[in-house]
Amino acid sequence: MERDIEKQLKVILQGTEDVLLLDELKEKLRESIDKKKPLRVKLGLDPTAPDIHLGHTVVLNKLRQFQDLGHKAILIIGDYTARIGDPSGRSTIRPRLSAGEIKENAKTYMEQAFKILDPERTEIVENSRWLGSLKLEDILSLTSKFTVARMLEREDFKKRFQGNIPITLMEFLYPIMQAYDSVAIKADVELGGTDQRFNLLMGRELQKEFSQPPQTAITMPILVGIDGVEKMSKSLGNYIGVTEPPEEIFGKIMSIPDNIMIDYYKLLTRLSNEEIKKIECEIKEGKLNPSIAKRNLAKIIIENLYNKDDAEKAEQTFNRIFKQKKAPDEVKECVLSGKDIKDGKIWIVKLLVDSGLADSNSQARRLIEQGAVKVGEDKIENPNLELNIEDIDQKIIQKGKRHFRKILIQR
RNA sequence: GGAGGAGUUCCCGAGUGGUCAAAGGGAGCAGACUGUAAAUCUGCCGGCGUAGGCCUUCGGAGGUUCGAAUCCUCCCUCCUCCA
Known part of the structure; x- marks a missing residue:
């Protein structure tokens, strides 16, 4: 029994930033093993963008590990919370999304999340199911359990407040709604990035209010983007999407x-x-x-x-x-047709632009001047060069180290 | 409702009448080098032109001026403070 707990703990703690509280978690594991009752492990994802990237997978991987240990993964699609926008870690208000956008995003999110999760052992729920039916009365009751001072303890809110950067009341509501999710599904454990710490703790507090045992909050470090500096995010462009080739x-x-x-x-x-x-x-x-x-x-x-x-x-x-500095097996093709060919010739600059290797004539010209362009084996140095189409049919044109196009002449 | 501040090229940000296609940084692209598409160094980085040069850009619309990102008017957007 003890060994079982230790074994599970070892996997669970791998890579985590923080566990609140560890002793509680041990107790929960003990009980789970004892009664053969899997833990309910919650992860909430707000479908605010159509794709998930490796940053999201950190926490998904952890959830998968829980699944592999026999626990129950509860994936909450934050279709309702997405409309508010999680203020965590943000210095400004999020733009709000429309219901339609959210629905679309949720669809792709799911598909992508199952690249990592085991669908058999995942329960998916949308939080609009319970959040959507709350009445003002209910919301008042929920909000009465938290104080403004408590909200401002949170680092990002505090900073914004002190820095005179606006915080909307709606944003204050966000953590409460996420906390309510935990109540609604009776979570034993909730996973999140370190930026979620506050939200996860709110869940604990609210669960206590509802006489539920408080969930264990497990936070995972935030993955830094491929630039090595900022956190991985789509808007910063330093991400790797899970659907990329x-x-x-x-x-x-x-x-x-x-x-x-x-x-x-x-x-x-x-x-x-x-x-x-x-x-x-x-x-x-x-x-x-x-x-x-x-x-x-x-x-x-x-x-x-x-x-x-x-x-x-x-x-x-x-x-x-x-x-080997060779072209890959599969190269994007570029079909040339009549209009750019004059007397059986095409201007190299035109070719670069048409094939999508350069954005404009000027840029193409510069690239040639910098020695970045090759046609077949030949480096092109003259930006005024006119190529005979006979000579370039089926040939590969290369820009820089890693951009290739295969030319096909259409007659 | 009142008072004030801000909007510059992909992003940040300098620029207050000509020398501004607009400093600097970041991102991006390219070249060299390497252990990699790391790091480092170098170059490019609005568009069109072989070139001289031309065209478009500094929230929007007008205006002043030989000449405006820079001055004036109106408008739009954002922010702050007071209530």
Whole structure:
């Protein structure tokens, strides 16, 4: 029994930032094992954007681990809360979304979340189910349980308040609604990023008000984006989407700064602490080449989202392009038709723009001047060059290291 | 309701009558190098033109002026303070 608890704990605690409270969690596990009753583990996702990225998967992975330990995952689609917008970590008010947008987003969210979760052991609920039917009376009753001072204890609210940056009353309501979700589904555990700490704690408090045992709050570190600086987010453009093609993911992982690699290992793979420590040490001692470690990381991540084959292929493509400096097997095609061809010739600048390799003539010209353009094996140096279409049919045109187009002439 | 402040090129941000397509930083792209699309260094970074040059841009619309991102008028948006 004790060993069982320890075993589960080890998995659960992997990579976590904080557990409130750990002793409570142990008790819950004990009871769960004792009565063979799985824990109800809550994760709320607000469908505020159509795609999920690796940042979201940190917490999804944790939920998956709970599932693998036999617990029940309860995924709350925050279709109602999305309309308010979580103020966590924000310095400004969020733009509000329409019901239609939210519905669309929720759909893709689900599909993508199941790249990680086991659908068999997941319960999905939309929080509009209970939040939507609350009456003003109910809301008054809920809000009466919390004080303004308590709200302002929260770091981001405090900062905004002190910095004279507006906070709407609606935003104050957000944590309360999220807390109410926990009451509604009787959560034993709630997962979230560290920025969710306050919201998770509110859940505990509200559950107590409703005479429920308070949920254990487990927070996961926030994943830093591929720029290595800001947190991963779509709006900052430093993200890797879970639906991106394997080759793209591979490349993006290879482009993360070395110094965040270990964090990625910790948060995006299910390797044990020991295994990760080992990798870290070997890199430090010079036994393991960081680029190899990064390759492995990329493969593990792709394997989780796709499968082993795709991971292998992605690596091969990468090798082809960067090691052998060759075009990949599959190259986007660019079909040229009559209108840009004059007397059987086409201007190189035009070709670059038409194929989408350059945004404008000026840019294309600059690229050529910088020696970034190749047609077939030949580097192009003259921006005024006119190419015979006979010579370039089926050839590959390349911009920089990694952008290729195969030319097809349509007659 | 009253008073004040702000809106600049993808983002941040400098710029208060000509030398402004607009400093600086970031992002992006390219080149060199490498262990990688890391790091570092260098270049490019509104559009059109082979080029001289031309065109469009500084919240919007007008106006003053030989000339405006910069001055004036009106409008729009955002923010702060007082109530």
